[in-house]
Amino acid sequence: MKRITTSTILIATLAVSACTNPGRFGGEDGTYVGSAAPVNTGIVPGSANDPASTAYFQQAIGDRVLFEVDQSNLTATGRATLDGQATWLLTNSDYQAVIEGHADEQGTREYNLALGERRANAAREYLVSKGVPASRLRVVSYGKERPIEVCSNEACYAKNRRAVTVLAGGLTS
Amino acid sequence: MSVRFTLKCLAAAVAIFGFQAGGALAQQGPLRIEITEGVIEPLPFAVPSFQPESAEAGQMANDLARVVSDDLTGTGLFREIPASAFISTVSDFNAPVQYADWKAINAQALVTGAVNVQGNSLTVKFRLYDVFSGAELGSGLQFSGTTEGWRRMAHKVADAVYSRITGEGGYFDSRVVFVSETGPKDARKKRLAVMDYDGANVQYLTDSGSIVLAPRFSPTGDRVLYTSYETGFPRIYVLDVGSVQRRVLESADGTMSFAPRFSPSGQTVVFSISQGGNTDIYSMDIASGQSVRLTNTPAIETAPSYSPDGGRIVFESDRSGTQQLYIMPATGGEATRISFGEGRYGTPVWSPRGDLIAFTKQNKGRFHIGVMRTDGSEERLLTASFLDEGPTWAPNGRVLMFARETQGASGSSTLYSVDVSGRNLRPVRTPEGGSDPSWSPLQK
Numbered sequence: 001m002k003r004i005t006t007s008t009i010l011i012a013t014l015a016v017s018a019c020t021n022p023g024r025f026g027g028e029d030g031t032y033v034g035s036a037a038p039v040n041t042g043i044v045p046g047s048a049n050d051p052a053s054t055a056y057f058q059q060a061i062g063d064r065v066l067f068e069v070d071q072s073n074l075t076a077t078g079r080a081t082l083d084g085q086a087t088w089l090l091t092n093s094d095y096q097a098v099i100e101g102h103a104d105e106q107g108t109r110e111y112n113l114a115l116g117e118r119r120a121n122a123a124r125e126y127l128v129s130k131g132v133p134a135s136r137l138r139v140v141s142y143g144k145e146r147p148i149e150v151c152s153n154e155a156c157y158a159k160n161r162r163a164v165t166v167l168a169g170g171l172t173s
Numbered sequence: 174m175s176v177r178f179t180l181k182c183l184a185a186a187v188a189i190f191g192f193q194a195g196g197a198l199a200q201q202g203p204l205r206i207e208i209t210e211g212v213i214e215p216l217p218f219a220v221p222s223f224q225p226e227s228a229e230a231g232q233m234a235n236d237l238a239r240v241v242s243d244d245l246t247g248t249g250l251f252r253e254i255p256a257s258a259f260i261s262t263v264s265d266f267n268a269p270v271q272y273a274d275w276k277a278i279n280a281q282a283l284v285t286g287a288v289n290v291q292g293n294s295l296t297v298k299f300r301l302y303d304v305f306s307g308a309e310l311g312s313g314l315q316f317s318g319t320t321e322g323w324r325r326m327a328h329k330v331a332d333a334v335y336s337r338i339t340g341e342g343g344y345f346d347s348r349v350v351f352v353s354e355t356g357p358k359d360a361r362k363k364r365l366a367v368m369d370y371d372g373a374n375v376q377y378l379t380d381s382g383s384i385v386l387a388p389r390f391s392p393t394g395d396r397v398l399y400t401s402y403e404t405g406f407p408r409i410y411v412l413d414v415g416s417v418q419r420r421v422l423e424s425a426d427g428t429m430s431f432a433p434r435f436s437p438s439g440q441t442v443v444f445s446i447s448q449g450g451n452t453d454i455y456s457m458d459i460a461s462g463q464s465v466r467l468t469n470t471p472a473i474e475t476a477p478s479y480s481p482d483g484g485r486i487v488f489e490s491d492r493s494g495t496q497q498l499y500i501m502p503a504t505g506g507e508a509t510r511i512s513f514g515e516g517r518y519g520t521p522v523w524s525p526r527g528d529l530i531a532f533t534k535q536n537k538g539r540f541h542i543g544v545m546r547t548d549g550s551e552e553r554l555l556t557a558s559f560l561d562e563g564p565t566w567a568p569n570g571r572v573l574m575f576a577r578e579t580q581g582a583s584g585s586s587t588l589y590s591v592d593v594s595g596r597n598l599r600p601v602r603t604p605e606g607g608s609d610p611s612w613s614p615l616q617k
Binding site for chain 1: 357358359361384386387405406407427429431432445447449450451452473475476489491496519520533535538559560562563578580581582584609
């Protein structure tokens with residue numbers, strides 16, 4: 001069950017990063033996108049097989065954790081993902097991050113903004129507890145304003161109730 | 174039954190509806206509750222095309238009468254008798270009315286008008302007749318303005334007619350600020366817009382470059398508070414409707430501020446700040462930027478709204494475990510829970526009359542717009558759908574506007590209005606989708 005959840009997250013992550021989150025490097029030629037990354041020259045900077053890249057963080061580490069209905073406590077899967085994020089952030093210390101909290105559409109606008117902030121903050125506090133400096137992590141909530149899935153049932157809602165760690169900074173900025 | 178009596182009857186029925194819709198409905202037919210079914214037999218009226226008193230006034234005379242008729246018909250309380258049924262024509266605003274001709278087609282109310290246009294100045298006169306008693310109801314009135322504002326003149330006439338027949342304040346000469354929406358759910362574009370209450374004269378106040386949420390009119394309708402992600406983080410802005418100039422309100426770095434509303438004085442804003450996973454309610458003096466914390470719990474406390482006298486604030490909190498409605502003094506302090514029904518309650522808004530709280534209710538996967546008394550009694554649900562949200566009161570406290578979002582990938586948001594009795598649910602026509610409406614006071 002846990003394995004399925006993890007791979008679902010990874011697939012969702014790949015899908016999203018492929019269409020909405022160009023990396024710091026190579027966003028225009030798309031070399032970082034999943035299996036399309038060239039393998040013959042070894043590591044392409046900024047691609048998903050460059051362990052210091054945004055694409056690697058999004059796809060291999062996992063940039064998001066999911067939440068149960070109306071909850072902001074982290075699941076075991078979520079904590080495992082955040083452990084990976086913390087390790088990565090400590091290794092790649094030139095990155096800042098904004099943790100974006102989101103809710104599904106089943107709620108009123110203001111409440112969902114506050115709930116998304118609770119979720120993002122839960123992820124932030126966990127990362128801080130693992131040693132990531134608080135000064136590198138900001139939170140913002142989008143409430144129900146930015147779903148990634150648009151169907152109106154639990155299959156989509158489950159993916160929309162999320163906290164996504166969005167990297168900023170890095171070597172080139 | 175005399176017509177005078179019928180007109181008074183309608184006024185009485187409307188007055189009762191304001192407070193006890195359920196009871197009034199139940200006594201008039203078989204016992205059944207259909208939330209949005211009309212029950213009152215609408216009062217038949219006639220509005221012949223107004224009389225042009227200058228050469229330039231012809232088209233406007235016709236258009237004005239149409240808007241007056243649309244306003245009245247739109248309430249669900251009136252039914253227009255089409256011009257094709259007329260026996261009499263009105264060719265002179267000051268000539269005696271042929272009551273028998275209007276009686277014959279069962280027009281219980283007759284509105285006549287005259288229009289004078291000189292350059293860009295416009296004068297509109299009207300008279301209201303109670304046909305069956307053969308007398309004018311109130312005396313003739315005259316409004317002056319510009320040709321550009323011709324719809325407002327029509328709304329003023331309709332407000333006067335509505336007021337005289339129902340005994341209620343009018344609401345047609347008012348505006349609504351809202352979020353105009355385009356695009357699919359996962360790439361929705363939002364921008365602020367303001368329009369006449371009926372969806373006419375839409376004007377955009379921001380572009381769609383950043384997410385904008387929940388605009389709220391000031392008590393005089395000259396300013397709007399709203400939340401924007403312009404900086405990447407939600408912040409509250411105050412915008413002057415006339416000049417479209419805006420400024421951001423004070424906020425601390427690393428926090429989010431949202432859900433603003435004006436106090437009745439227009440000088441204070443009450444709103445939420447989220448920080449460190451906790452959301453509380455604050456008030457801020459707009460001029461000085463000085464703020465005061467009003468709630469201090471680990472719960473989510475948001476969506477505050479002042480009572481009309483400014484003394485109390487209704488808000489939502491999940492301190493009990495789920496979203497519920499509470500009332501506290503405007504200076505903070507002990508809050509009293511007022512919602513106790515099944516489900517969750519949010520987005521409370523105090524009625525301009527002070528008697529009712531409108532809210533969004535979520536129960537068993539459905540959303541409702543409802544009202545309750547300020548002590549939480551007499552809860553009534555007015556609507557039901559996949560997602561109804563965010564009511565706002567018409568200036569006379571008789572009608573609510575809200576947003577209805579449809580489900581699924583192609584879902585979109587549309588503004589609706591509904592009478593506080595639960596009757597007369599209608600979409601409000603806007604050029605794009607709409608959400609987060611906020612009704613202005615009656616214009617001066």
